[in-house]
Amino acid sequence: MNKIELIEKAKEARALSYSPYSNFAVGAALLCKDGQVFLGTNVENASYPLCMCAERNAIYNAIMHGYKKEDFVSMALIADTDEPCSPCGACRQVISELLPANCPIYMANLKGEVIETTPIELLPFAFSSEDLGK
Ligand code: THU
Numbered sequence: 001m002n003k004i005e006l007i008e009k010a011k012e013a014r015a016l017s018y019s020p021y022s023n024f025a026v027g028a029a030l031l032c033k034d035g036q037v038f039l040g041t042n043v044e045n046a047s048y049p050l051c052m053c054a055e056r057n058a059i060y061n062a063i064m065h066g067y068k069k070e071d072f073v074s075m076a077l078i079a080d081t082d083e084p085c086s087p088c089g090a091c092r093q094v095i096s097e098l099l100p101a102n103c104p105i106y107m108a109n110l111k112g113e114v115i116e117t118t119p120i121e122l123l124p125f126a127f128s129s130e131d132l133g134k
Helices: 003-014 054-065 089-098
Strands: 026-032 037-042 073-079 105-110 116-117
Touching: 003 026, 003 037, 003 054, 003 073, 003 105, 003 116, 026 054, 037 054, 054 073, 054 089
Parallel strands: 073 105
Antiparallel strands: 026 037, 026 073, 105 116
């Protein structure tokens, strides 16, 4: 699956967004080495802090199906933003722990603009298991 196809998958995930409070729909798609793609979208709640981002839902979806860091190839995310949609800080922390450091991440918007980045670029000097001595 190429970059464009993965972004299209993220767009499909975005269509499932439950975001009645922000009206800001986000979709994510995580590609694995065996070709499997895990989707995630943002799911909100009247208790606002419980809202969950698309990227974390996609990653947790993959983990829940037995996939691990070394199985992940690339991830795409998309929203209706002026600039390609950028992951929030919480997602960056989760990405830095669960995706390979140089795994391509395609940040996209509905205008077809894409910026390619990596977990290490998104969160340099991340807090990690090493800081905990693990
Ligand atoms: N959101 C994501 O799903 N991913 C991001 O990286 C940024 C924010 C969601 C959370 C919330 O449901 C809505 O977008 C507005 O913040």
